[in-house]
Amino acid sequence: MASSSSNLISLKTSDGTVFKVERALAKTMKTVQAIIEEADANIYMIPIHNVFSHHMDMIIDYYKLSVAGKSKEFSVEKLDNDELKDFLLAVHYLNMEDLFEVLTQAVADRLEKKSVGYVRKYFGIENDFTPEEYAAIRKKNDWAFKGDDIEPEEDEEKQEE
Amino acid sequence: MACEEDEDRLSSLTDDILHQILSLTPTKDAVKTGVLSKRWYGLWRSCINIYFTNINLEDESSILNFNLFLSQIYYVHHFEYILFNRFYIDIQYSADPNDIISHSIPSLSQWIKYAAGARVKFLHLLLNYVHGNLHHLNSSPHLPSGVLRCKTLIVLKLRWFLVKSFPFTDKVDFPELKTLHLEDINFKTHSLFMLFLAGCPVLEDLKVANVFFLEDKTDEDDQVSASLNLSNLIRADITNCCFRFPIKTLFNLEFLRIQLSPQMYTPDDFPTFHKLTHLVINNISDLVLQMLHHCPKLQNLELYQKTQSESWDNREQGSWVVPKSAPKCLSSYLRRCTIRDFALQDLHQDIMLARYILNNAGLLQTMTIWSDKEKHEIEIELSSCPRASATCQISVS
Numbered sequence: 282m283a284s285s286s287s288n289l290i291s292l293k294t295s296d297g298t299v300f301k302v303e304r305a306l307a308k309t310m311k312t313v314q315a316i317i318e319e320a321d322a323n324i325y326m327i328p329i330h331n332v333f334s335h336h337m338d339m340i341i342d343y344y345k346l347s348v349a350g351k352s353k354e355f356s357v358e359k360l361d362n363d364e365l366k367d368f369l370l371a372v373h374y375l376n377m378e379d380l381f382e383v384l385t386q387a388v389a390d391r392l393e394k395k396s397v398g399y400v401r402k403y404f405g406i407e408n409d410f411t412p413e414e415y416a417a418i419r420k421k422n423d424w425a426f427k428g429d430d431i432e433p434e435e436d437e438e439k440q441e442e
Numbered sequence: 443m444a445c446e447e448d449e450d451r452l453s454s455l456t457d458d459i460l461h462q463i464l465s466l467t468p469t470k471d472a473v474k475t476g477v478l479s480k481r482w483y484g485l486w487r488s489c490i491n492i493y494f495t496n497i498n499l500e501d502e503s504s505i506l507n508f509n510l511f512l513s514q515i516y517y518v519h520h521f522e523y524i525l526f527n528r529f530y531i532d533i534q535y536s537a538d539p540n541d542i543i544s545h546s547i548p549s550l551s552q553w554i555k556y557a558a559g560a561r562v563k564f565l566h567l568l569l570n571y572v573h574g575n576l577h578h579l580n581s582s583p584h585l586p587s588g589v590l591r592c593k594t595l596i597v598l599k600l601r602w603f604l605v606k607s608f609p610f611t612d613k614v615d616f617p618e619l620k621t622l623h624l625e626d627i628n629f630k631t632h633s634l635f636m637l638f639l640a641g642c643p644v645l646e647d648l649k650v651a652n653v654f655f656l657e658d659k660t661d662e663d664d665q666v667s668a669s670l671n672l673s674n675l676i677r678a679d680i681t682n683c684c685f686r687f688p689i690k691t692l693f694n695l696e697f698l699r700i701q702l703s704p705q706m707y708t709p710d711d712f713p714t715f716h717k718l719t720h721l722v723i724n725n726i727s728d729l730v731l732q733m734l735h736h737c738p739k740l741q742n743l744e745l746y747q748k749t750q751s752e753s754w755d756n757r758e759q760g761s762w763v764v765p766k767s768a769p770k771c772l773s774s775y776l777r778r779c780t781i782r783d784f785a786l787q788d789l790h791q792d793i794m795l796a797r798y799i800l801n802n803a804g805l806l807q808t809m810t811i812w813s814d815k816e817k818h819e820i821e822i823e824l825s826s827c828p829r830a831s832a833t834c835q836i837s838v839s
Contacts, residue, residue: 366455373459382466385459389466397477404455406478418477425473 290317291326298334299326306344311376329375336371343380352379357387362403365391460485465528469493469515492553495532502541509549516556528564529557536572539581547583554588561594568625569602582628590614599623605638606630606656614641623649630656632663632685640670648672649679650687659685682749689713696720701749702729712736724749725781727795734769741775743799747783765798772802773830779806784813784820793820797827806831811838 290307292300307313316327343355357365369384392400401408408415419426464472464486472486492515499505531550535542550567557565567589571581582604589600590608596618605627608614616622619642629635632655639645672691679699680687686706692698693713699722709732715721718737723730725745734740779799784792800809806829811820821838 369459370455373456381462385462386466389463392463393468393471395471397474400475401478404478406482408478409480410477415477418483422473422476425470 292332292337293326293328294332294334294337295330296333298337300334300337300341302341305348306341309344309377309379311378312374331374332371333367336368339368340372340375340377340380343383347379352383355383357384362391366403457485467493468495470511473515492529492531492557495530497531497533498536499533499542499546500536502537502545505537505541505546509545512549512553516553527562529553529562530564530566532566532568532570534570534572539571542571542581543583547586551586551588554586555591558588558591558593562592563594564597565589565592565595566597566599567601567603568599571602582626593617595619597621599625600627601625602627604628604630605634607634608637614638616642617644619645621645621647623647623651624653625649625651627653628656629653632657632659633666636663636666636670636688639672640666643671644674645672646674647677648675650681650683651679652682654684686711698722702726702733704729709733709735714738715740719775720744722746725783725792725795727791728763730795731765731769731798734771738770739775740771742778743776744780745782745795747786768802772799773804775805776803777805777807778810779803779808780810780812782812784811785815789816789819793823796824800824800827800829800831800834800836802830803834804830806834809834809836811836813838 288304289301290304290313292302292307292313294300307317313327313329317324339357343352346352346355357368360368365384365387369381369388372380372384392403395403400406410418464475469492475482475486477483497508499508533546535546537546554565554567567586569583582602585600585603585605587609589598592598593615595616598616598619598621600623602625607630614637622639622642622645629638635653635655639648667688670688670691673694675692675695677697678692678695681699681701683701684706687700689700689707689711690713693715694717695715696717697720698715698718701724704726707729709729712733713736715737716739718740720742721733721737721740722744723733723746725747730745734743776799781792781796784796796809796811800806809824811824813820817838821836824836824838
């Protein structure tokens with residue numbers, strides 16, 4: 282009786298939607314897999330915090346593509362920066378190795394060649410250096426900044442200090 | 443308000459996520475993150491990889507600028523004891539070969555020696571030369587000796603080098619190397635190449651493309667070949683090579699892509715590939731069927747004809763000969779068959795081969811044909827052919 286409980290696992294997202302997914306997909310989520318393995322008998326519904334239904338939609342898309350050998354066709358281009366970060370956090374929570382690497386690569390690609398000011402805004406990083414400290418570090422690795430165009434955001438920052 | 447929530451979410455980007463992002467970022471950009479904040483000051487140091495791709499060095503001055511860049515990172519690394527696992531260099535040169543050899547290679551060599559000391563695990567040294575004849579032997583740079591000193595390597599990929607000898611040592615020793623890709627590599631002798639492979643006892647993934655030799659094969663070379671042991675090899679990809687690879691050493695493979703020439707190989711060269719489930723091979727009908735006899739468990743077969751070098755294209759024009767017995771894999775294992783460049787040389791032969799497979803492959807699920815010509819005729823011929831597998835789907839694109 283127990284084993285005929287289907288090959289589908291129910292996952293409930295933070296916004297209350299229930300997704301029935303194949304066991305194989307659930308296996309790619311190490312966090313979920315750990316919950317399943319620890320539970321005694323059938324587990325009806327696994328709540329996944331920090332994961333919204335729009336995240337699950339994309340996760341299922343990715344899964345379908347990778348099963349068909351087309352994982353390279355998966356794209357997160359349509360997501361804006363915040364949506365991408367959100368999705369990354371969800372996938373990180375679920376501990377899905379492959380998709381995590383895809384998303385971190387996507388973030389890395391978006392940050393490539395961007396100015397310091399841009400990156401700072403993107404991650405919401407507060408500059409806790411004193412102006413002197415900042416200038417010293419900037420000078421030390423000056424060669425890394427060479428060849429970039431003048432970055433208006435960065436210049437603004439300097440003026441603020 | 444919304445602001446607080448946002449901040450909580452953003453600051454929950456843990457160090458491990460940031461590490462991952464930084465390690466996928468080109469070196470120059472990763473270094474720049476050091477100015478962001480105190481937390482970030484230390485972040486890139488512990489996960490920096492040497493990762494330079496899409497570098498184009500067109501003349502002497504761009505080579506010298508890049509060298510300057512490399513030496514500055516060297517000082518950062520050296521004085522701050524940064525560990526790194528990956529050293530990826532992908533450079534396309536269109537500068538004068540003399541400038542490449544006298545200015546760029548020594549700078550890279552120094553870095554590789556440093557990498558060896560830093561116990562690097564993943565090394566990609568991919569060089570490329572544009573506007574030149576790659577077979578102009580004198581212009582390939584010598585393989586930096588430091589590469590052979592990187593005993594901790596797990597992955598090694600090399601492109602565009604000349605290997606004349608193994609300096610300081612008579613043998614190659616990569617006790618942990620699992621992946622080896624060699625492209626556009628010129629070895630002085632066959633033995634050097636065989637010894638290179640012999641130095642990788644746990645190799646699992648081998649790719650060899652356009653490897654060639656300065657000197658002809660000798661008897662000694664054959665002896666070295668015969669004693670080669672690649673029993674851990676699972677994947678092999680051998681293309682564009684004008685020499686006979688000792689295929690018998692590949693008996694344990696699960697995936698094989700190989701370009702065979704009837705002038706080079708006979709069926710006696712094939713071992714039985716007990717574990718091979720996926721085979722990609724150039725389509726020379728007789729050899730293909732002979733090969734299938736040696737792949738008892740093959741599930742996925744891909745055939746192609748177009749190759750990089752034009753000299754391979756000559757197939758024997760001949761009439762189709764019905765084989766005496768069907769290869770075992772056809773009746774019991776083959777699930778997918780893909781034939782590319784269909785009808786490139788001989789429509790009739792290709793159709794006979796496809797029909798033979800359809801007739802005999804009892805478990806075949808899909809037969810996919812890629813062709814630039816005569817699609818309609820191919821579709822008609824194949825869909826009217828009796829199939830051994832009732833569920834088989836044919837598609838012609």
